[in-house]
Amino acid sequence: MTQATVVKLKKKDFESDQEVRWCPGCGDYAILAAIQRTMPELGIPREKLVFVSGIGCSSRFPYYMNTYGFHTIHGRAPAFATGIKCANPELSVWQITGDGDGLSIGGNHLLHVLRRNPDINILLFNNRIYGLTKGQYSPTSEKGKITKSTPYGSIDQPVNPLKFAIASGATFVARTMDADIKHMMQTFKAAAAHKGVAFIEIMQNCPIFNDGAWKGFTAKKERPERVLYLEHGKPMLWGKKKNRGLVLDGFDFRERSWEEGDEVPSDVLVHDAQAEKSSLAYLMTEIEHPLPVGVFRAVQKPTYEQEMLAQIETAKQKIGHSDLGRLYREGANTWTVAPKD
Amino acid sequence: MSSSLTADRVVIRFAGDSGDGMQLTGSQFTNTSAIIGNDVSTFPDFPAEIRAPAGTLPGVSGFQIQFGSVDIHTPGDAPDVLVAMNPAALKVNLGDLPRGATIVVNEDAFTETNLKKAGYEQNPLEDDSLQGFRLIKLPITTLTRTALEEVDLDTGSKDRCKNFFALGLMYWLYERPLEPTLAWLEQKFAKKPVLVEANARALKAGHAYAETVELFQGHCRVAPASHLPAGEYRQVTGNEATALGLTTACKQLGLPLFYGSYPITPASDLLHFLSRYKNFDVKTFQAEDEIAAVCAAIGASYAGNVGITGTSGPGVALKSEAIGLAVMVELPLVVVNVQRAGPSTGMPTKTEQADLLQALWGRNGESPVAVLAPATPADCFPMAIEAVRLAVEHMAPVMLLSDGYLANGAEPWRIPAESELPELTVRFARADGSPFEGYRHDPETLARPWAVPGTPGLEHRVGGLEKWDVTGNISYDPQNHQRMCELRAAKIARMRVPDQEVEGDPEGELLVVSWGGTYGAVLSAVEQLRREDGRRVGLAHLRYLNPFPKNLGEVLGKFERVLVPELNLGQLDTLLRARFLVETIGYPKIQGRPFKVAELVAKMREVLA
Structure with missing residues (x-):
C-alpha cells in the first residue's frame, strides 16, 4: 500500500500548480471543480x-x-486512452473531449x-461551438446557426452525442450540465463505479x-x-x-400530467438504465x-483490457x-550445420 | 542412364495462376533446400488481387529461389529454370529468361481459351518462338489425374495437386529428398488424410516421372554450402525476423510489447505473427485506422509498455502527426515501415525504398526520429532489437525501414542462443523527495525520465505543446523553443551507433553506398567486379540512416568516386551530398523490383570506364 491510498485527499490535492486559463465565465471551470x-x-x-x-x-x-x-493530438484521445488502459489496467483513465474533438475529427x-x-x-464537453479556433460551428451546432464560418447559417444536420454513444454500443451513457455541480458529481461517481466505457455528455456554456x-x-x-432527472427504477417525472x-x-413519447397529490399513473414510464436492449434509451x-x-444506460459487459489480458493468461x-x-x-x-573440422 | 552435373548455384522460378499454389511450391522447395544445407534466398512476387481472373496476365503469381553451395546474397537475376503452369505465366516471365534456360510447361493448360486470355495469337509451344530455350512440355494436369486415379476426390481437387507434381519434377532434377515435404503434408492436412495422400502421390508421381522418362539430361547436383557458420538454422522472412526481433527485445527489457496496427500490405504479417506471441506479454491491437494504431502505441509507451506500430508508407503518412507528438513528449516508439511502391496506393505488392526522406522529414516542425534499415531478411532480427534499444535508451521514436522485398523474401537464419542476445535494461523514474522534473535530460543519452502513471510522487503532465526544458511546463519562450528543438535533434544525432564497415577494398577507385534491402544485390555486384575486373571497389552498406555512422564522412573520402544505387529517385544520394558535400553518382531504379546484379555490375563498369 502506498501512502497516498491511506491519506484522505481533498479537492486541493487535485489542483495542479498551473494557472487555469479558460475565459472568464467558461463552463469548464465548474466541470473542473466538480471533478476535483x-x-x-x-x-x-x-x-x-x-x-x-x-x-x-x-x-x-x-x-x-x-x-x-x-494532452495529445486532435481527436485521437480515445486511442491513447485505450493504449494506456491496455498497458496498465489498474489505472483510472479519464478522457476529456469536446464536441469538435470527439465528434468531428475524432468521431471515428x-x-x-x-x-x-x-x-x-x-x-464530452458540449458547447456546440469551436472555441479554441474562435467561433466556427461544430458538429452539434443547430442547423441554421450563424457563426464565423457560416455567415448564411449552417446547413449541417447536428449529431446527437447520446444517440451516437448508444448506437455505438456504449455500456454507460449519461448526460449532465455544467450549471449543476451536484448532478455532475453524482454522474461522475456513477461513471467511475461503472466497469467499462462510460460516456458522459456535459452541456456546457x-x-x-x-x-x-x-x-x-x-x-x-x-x-x-424543462429537465427530467433520470433515476434508475424510478418513474420519469418532472x-x-x-x-x-x-x-x-x-x-x-407523450406527456401526462395529474393533480398534485394524486398517484403517479401506472402508464408513466419507469426508467430502466439496465435494460438489455438499448432501443428505449435510444428513443429517449x-x-x-x-x-x-x-x-440513460448502464449495462455490464466484459471490458476490453480484461479480455486482452485473459487471452494472454490463457496463452501463457x-x-x-x-x-x-x-x-x-x-x-x-x-537444420544443423556441423562445425567444420 | 542419367548422368550428373554439378552447379554451385541455381535459380528456379515457379509461376502460375494465383490459385495454382506457386508460393507454396516455392516455399517447399526452399525449405527442403535449406534443410539439406544449401544457402538460399527467395523472392515471392504476387499480384495484389486476391483472385485475379484465372488464366490472365495480372493473375500470375511467381516465386523465385536461388540456392547454392556458395554464399547466396540474392534470389538471382535470371532463372535457370522456369516452371510455367499456364500460358499467362509463360508470357509474363519469358522476358526474364536468358537464352538456354530450361522451361517446364504444363501443356494441358495451353488451351485455346487460356492462350487467348494470355494474349497469345498462336500457341508458343507449337511455333518456334521458344527456340533457344530448353523446352520441356508435359501434360501435368493429365499426369496428375492419372496418378490420383484411385484417390477419392473430385477432379477439381485433384487438379489442385498438380503443383506438387511439378515440385516432384524439380526435386528429382536437383536431387532433393521428398521427406521434408511429405512430413509437412502430414502435418498440414492432419485432419484431411485424403489430401495428404493426394498431394503425396502427386509429388512422388512427378519425381518418378522425371526418372522414368528421362526428362532431363540428368540430375544437377548442388552441394551443401560450406560457408555457413555452425549452428542450428531455420529460414525466416523479413517480417518473421522483425516480429521475432521485436518480441525478443521486449523480453530482454522485461516489458510487455504493445503492437498497434492497421492491416496494410506488406506489413500485415507483423500483426499476424505478433498476435500469436501472447505468451510473451505481447498485446496486439488491431486499431480502427493507422492513426489510432500509433496513438494507442504511444499511450502504451506512456504507461510503461514498449509501444510499437507497423505499417507501410501510406500508413506512415497518416501517423505522422502522432509521431511528432512522440518526438515532443519524448517517449519510446518504434515505427516499422515495410516500404512498398508509391506514391499514394502505388503498387502495394511491389518493393521500393522511396520513404527514406519521409522517415527523416515527413512531419511538421523540426521532428527528428532515428532511422534504421535492415539489410537482409534475417538482418531484420537484430535491427528490430536495435530499434527497441535506441527508442528506450533515448526516449525517442525510431523508424525501422524494411521493405516488401525483405518482408516476404526468405533466407537461412542461425537461431541464436539466449546467451548471445543483447542484454537490454530499462530504468523507470522513482520519486526521491525532490520536486519531479519531467524534462530533465540525461547528459549522455539526452533521455528524459520515463515516469509511468502509477508511480507515486511523479504525477506530471505531458503533451504536444512546447515544453520548458527541465520542468516540462508549457512554454512559448523563444529561446527555450530553439534550445528544445536543438536538444531533440542532438538526442538523435548523439545516439551511439556502430561505425560504418566497408566490405571489399577499404579505399580505392569506387565506393558503392547503399542501404536497406538492396544489400544482397549490391554485395554480389561488388564481389563480381573485384573478382572479374580486379578494380578497387568498396561497399558501404548503411543500416543506420539517422544518425549516420560517425565515420561515414571519412569513409566517403577514401574513394575516388561514390556510386549510390537505390530503389527511388535518389534519396540517400541527396542526403549524402547535403551532409558531406561529396560528389556522388546516383543510380536510381524505381520499377517495383529489386536490383539485378548484372544491372549493378554494368553501372559500376560504366562509372569506372
Missing part, C-alpha cells in the same frame, strides 16, 4: 489517475489536474472506443462564442419545468410538483422537452511463458 471535488470521494490514489485529452478548450483540462495527464475513434468497452470514463448554448435548460430556475410524467406512445435521446439528464498457461528458444523454432523446419 469528485476525485477525493473515489478513494483512488492520485498516481493511479490519468487524464487524457485531445485538442480544444476542454482538452487543456489535464494540465490543471494534479494527477498524471496527457469515439465510435471504436465505445464499442470496444475499455474501462475508460469519457467526458461558452460565454464568448456561443453564450446561452443551452439556454432554456440549464438555468436553475428553468430546470424543474415539474416543480413532480406531477408530469412520460408515457410511451408507439415509437414516441430524441426527447427535447423535457430534456432528460442522468444515466497453454504454451508456457516466454521461452524464446521455443518461439524461434515454432512452426519452422530447422
Whole structure:
C-alpha cells in the first residue's frame, strides 16, 4: 500500500500548480471543480489517475489536474486512452473531449472506443461551438446557426452525442450540465463505479462564442419545468410538483400530467438504465422537452483490457511463458550445420 | 542412364495462376533446400488481387529461389529454370529468361481459351518462338489425374495437386529428398488424410516421372554450402525476423510489447505473427485506422509498455502527426515501415525504398526520429532489437525501414542462443523527495525520465505543446523553443551507433553506398567486379540512416568516386551530398523490383570506364 491510498485527499490535492486559463465565465471551470471535488470521494490514489485529452478548450483540462495527464493530438484521445488502459489496467483513465474533438475529427475513434468497452470514463464537453479556433460551428451546432464560418447559417444536420454513444454500443451513457455541480458529481461517481466505457455528455456554456448554448435548460430556475432527472427504477417525472410524467406512445413519447397529490399513473414510464436492449434509451435521446439528464444506460459487459489480458493468461498457461528458444523454432523446419573440422 | 552435373548455384522460378499454389511450391522447395544445407534466398512476387481472373496476365503469381553451395546474397537475376503452369505465366516471365534456360510447361493448360486470355495469337509451344530455350512440355494436369486415379476426390481437387507434381519434377532434377515435404503434408492436412495422400502421390508421381522418362539430361547436383557458420538454422522472412526481433527485445527489457496496427500490405504479417506471441506479454491491437494504431502505441509507451506500430508508407503518412507528438513528449516508439511502391496506393505488392526522406522529414516542425534499415531478411532480427534499444535508451521514436522485398523474401537464419542476445535494461523514474522534473535530460543519452502513471510522487503532465526544458511546463519562450528543438535533434544525432564497415577494398577507385534491402544485390555486384575486373571497389552498406555512422564522412573520402544505387529517385544520394558535400553518382531504379546484379555490375563498369 502506498501512502497516498491511506491519506484522505481533498479537492486541493487535485489542483495542479498551473494557472487555469479558460475565459472568464467558461463552463469548464465548474466541470473542473466538480471533478476535483469528485476525485477525493473515489478513494483512488492520485498516481493511479490519468487524464487524457485531445485538442480544444476542454482538452487543456489535464494540465490543471494534479494527477498524471496527457494532452495529445486532435481527436485521437480515445486511442491513447485505450493504449494506456491496455498497458496498465489498474489505472483510472479519464478522457476529456469536446464536441469538435470527439465528434468531428475524432468521431471515428469515439465510435471504436465505445464499442470496444475499455474501462475508460469519457467526458464530452458540449458547447456546440469551436472555441479554441474562435467561433466556427461544430458538429452539434443547430442547423441554421450563424457563426464565423457560416455567415448564411449552417446547413449541417447536428449529431446527437447520446444517440451516437448508444448506437455505438456504449455500456454507460449519461448526460449532465455544467450549471449543476451536484448532478455532475453524482454522474461522475456513477461513471467511475461503472466497469467499462462510460460516456458522459456535459452541456456546457461558452460565454464568448456561443453564450446561452443551452439556454432554456440549464438555468436553475428553468430546470424543474424543462429537465427530467433520470433515476434508475424510478418513474420519469418532472415539474416543480413532480406531477408530469412520460408515457410511451408507439415509437414516441407523450406527456401526462395529474393533480398534485394524486398517484403517479401506472402508464408513466419507469426508467430502466439496465435494460438489455438499448432501443428505449435510444428513443429517449430524441426527447427535447423535457430534456432528460442522468444515466440513460448502464449495462455490464466484459471490458476490453480484461479480455486482452485473459487471452494472454490463457496463452501463457497453454504454451508456457516466454521461452524464446521455443518461439524461434515454432512452426519452422530447422537444420544443423556441423562445425567444420 | 542419367548422368550428373554439378552447379554451385541455381535459380528456379515457379509461376502460375494465383490459385495454382506457386508460393507454396516455392516455399517447399526452399525449405527442403535449406534443410539439406544449401544457402538460399527467395523472392515471392504476387499480384495484389486476391483472385485475379484465372488464366490472365495480372493473375500470375511467381516465386523465385536461388540456392547454392556458395554464399547466396540474392534470389538471382535470371532463372535457370522456369516452371510455367499456364500460358499467362509463360508470357509474363519469358522476358526474364536468358537464352538456354530450361522451361517446364504444363501443356494441358495451353488451351485455346487460356492462350487467348494470355494474349497469345498462336500457341508458343507449337511455333518456334521458344527456340533457344530448353523446352520441356508435359501434360501435368493429365499426369496428375492419372496418378490420383484411385484417390477419392473430385477432379477439381485433384487438379489442385498438380503443383506438387511439378515440385516432384524439380526435386528429382536437383536431387532433393521428398521427406521434408511429405512430413509437412502430414502435418498440414492432419485432419484431411485424403489430401495428404493426394498431394503425396502427386509429388512422388512427378519425381518418378522425371526418372522414368528421362526428362532431363540428368540430375544437377548442388552441394551443401560450406560457408555457413555452425549452428542450428531455420529460414525466416523479413517480417518473421522483425516480429521475432521485436518480441525478443521486449523480453530482454522485461516489458510487455504493445503492437498497434492497421492491416496494410506488406506489413500485415507483423500483426499476424505478433498476435500469436501472447505468451510473451505481447498485446496486439488491431486499431480502427493507422492513426489510432500509433496513438494507442504511444499511450502504451506512456504507461510503461514498449509501444510499437507497423505499417507501410501510406500508413506512415497518416501517423505522422502522432509521431511528432512522440518526438515532443519524448517517449519510446518504434515505427516499422515495410516500404512498398508509391506514391499514394502505388503498387502495394511491389518493393521500393522511396520513404527514406519521409522517415527523416515527413512531419511538421523540426521532428527528428532515428532511422534504421535492415539489410537482409534475417538482418531484420537484430535491427528490430536495435530499434527497441535506441527508442528506450533515448526516449525517442525510431523508424525501422524494411521493405516488401525483405518482408516476404526468405533466407537461412542461425537461431541464436539466449546467451548471445543483447542484454537490454530499462530504468523507470522513482520519486526521491525532490520536486519531479519531467524534462530533465540525461547528459549522455539526452533521455528524459520515463515516469509511468502509477508511480507515486511523479504525477506530471505531458503533451504536444512546447515544453520548458527541465520542468516540462508549457512554454512559448523563444529561446527555450530553439534550445528544445536543438536538444531533440542532438538526442538523435548523439545516439551511439556502430561505425560504418566497408566490405571489399577499404579505399580505392569506387565506393558503392547503399542501404536497406538492396544489400544482397549490391554485395554480389561488388564481389563480381573485384573478382572479374580486379578494380578497387568498396561497399558501404548503411543500416543506420539517422544518425549516420560517425565515420561515414571519412569513409566517403577514401574513394575516388561514390556510386549510390537505390530503389527511388535518389534519396540517400541527396542526403549524402547535403551532409558531406561529396560528389556522388546516383543510380536510381524505381520499377517495383529489386536490383539485378548484372544491372549493378554494368553501372559500376560504366562509372569506372
